[in-house]
Amino acid sequence: MAEPLLNGMVQTPCDREEPVLRPGNTNCGGCGMSIGLNFLSRAIAQRPVQMVIPACCGIVTAGMYPYSNYGAPVIASTFASSAAVATGLAAVAQINGDETRVICWAGDGGTYDIGMATLSAAAERNEDILYVCYDNEIYGNTGGQRSSATPEGAYTSTTPGGKEDRKKDIIGIMAAHRVPYVATVSLAHPEDCLRKMRFALDQRGFRFLHILSPCPTGWKSEPAEGIELIRLAIQSGLYAVYEIFDGERFQINVESERSFQALERYFALQGRFRKSQVDLNSIQAGVEQTWKLLQLRAGMESIHE
Numbered sequence: 001m002a003e004p005l006l007n008g009m010v011q012t013p014c015d016r017e018e019p020v021l022r023p024g025n026t027n028c029g030g031c032g033m034s035i036g037l038n039f040l041s042r043a044i045a046q047r048p049v050q051m052v053i054p055a056c057c058g059i060v061t062a063g064m065y066p067y068s069n070y071g072a073p074v075i076a077s078t079f080a081s082s083a084a085v086a087t088g089l090a091a092v093a094q095i096n097g098d099e100t101r102v103i104c105w106a107g108d109g110g111t112y113d114i115g116m117a118t119l120s121a122a123a124e125r126n127e128d129i130l131y132v133c134y135d136n137e138i139y140g141n142t143g144g145q146r147s148s149a150t151p152e153g154a155y156t157s158t159t160p161g162g163k164e165d166r167k168k169d170i171i172g173i174m175a176a177h178r179v180p181y182v183a184t185v186s187l188a189h190p191e192d193c194l195r196k197m198r199f200a201l202d203q204r205g206f207r208f209l210h211i212l213s214p215c216p217t218g219w220k221s222e223p224a225e226g227i228e229l230i231r232l233a234i235q236s237g238l239y240a241v242y243e244i245f246d247g248e249r250f251q252i253n254v255e256s257e258r259s260f261q262a263l264e265r266y267f268a269l270q271g272r273f274r275k276s277q278v279d280l281n282s283i284q285a286g287v288e289q290t291w292k293l294l295q296l297r298a299g300m301e302s303i304h305e
């Protein structure tokens with residue numbers, strides 16, 4: 001029977017025999033990665049899947065062998081090899097003529113930094129992989145060091161005065177590979193999240209999803225406020241929710257009023273910004289610039305049309 005979700009959307013129940021993320025796992029309370037895995041579980045439903053997870057929090061989630069907190073087959077890979085391992089699994093599925101969808105599930109450290117070489121190579125070859133980056137904007141698993149996804153102003157264990165550099169534009173980098181599908185995903189918009197996950201699971205070729213993923217431990221935020229933080233990130237314009245087809249057709253999925261008040265509240269609710277001297281006016285100017293470019297791209301017709 002159909003089950004009502006938020007915003008009046010109707011969604012079929014998760015008909016997996018068990019969820020991808022089993023209860024009783026040791027993820028921190030309020031972990032955005034857990035929320036993302038629960039959405040992924042619903043999106044996967046009965047599709048056969050195999051997952052590849054590098055050495056991030058997502059693999060600590062699995063727990064101690066021979067038990068697993070994952071209700072799906074998972075290979076634990078090195079950071080440098082996750083997209084390559086997934087490439088191999090996808091090739092085997094193709095040879096065997098089975099419908100298995102291969103998913104890489106990796107943090108920002110494993111994606112933006114340590115696994116970038118094989119990620120880029122797999123994207124360039126348009127391998128049949130769904131790569132999902134849950135971006136908690138730090139190296140969470142090793143004590144919260146900065147990554148190239150850490151935003152300007154954030155305190156981490158290696159940026160005690162607040163990070164001075166801006167966050168890397170991973171979406172621009174992935175789109176530049178002209179892969180079939182790249183999207184940012186809002187955990188605060190279930191319909192956006194499930195639609196994109198289902199679409200990405202069903203496509204062939206390389207697909208990349210980016211999930212801004214609250215991490216109460218690293219963000220020094222309240223576990224119950226993760227979804228509110230995502231809403232504020234979107235309302236302030238800091239997190240743009242959009243998708244890109246074939247590297248050139250841009251579509252904005254959630255409009256943002258780019259509210260300064262939301263920006264202030266986003267920073268105020270997180271201890272990681274408390275010590276930093278970040279100038280919110282300059283952050284907002286950066287946001288406006290990013291949005292201007294995004295709107296221009298979204299307004300452009302595909303050059304092939």
Ligand SMILES: Cc1ncc(C[n+]2csc(CCOP(=O)(O)OP(=O)(O)O)c2C)c(N)n1
Nearest residue numbers: 055056057107108109110138139140141142
């Ligand atoms: C090549 C390599 N370098 C460094 C490490 C140490 N290490 C283990 S987990 C981790 C951080 C991972 O961060 P991220 O991918 O963002 O995932 P998170 O822990 O935040 O979920 C690091 C640096 C490693 N395992 N392998």
Ligand code: SF4
Nearest residue numbers: 028031057140215217
């Ligand atoms: S450190 Fe952050 S990403 Fe890792 S399990 Fe805890 S809340 Fe989740």
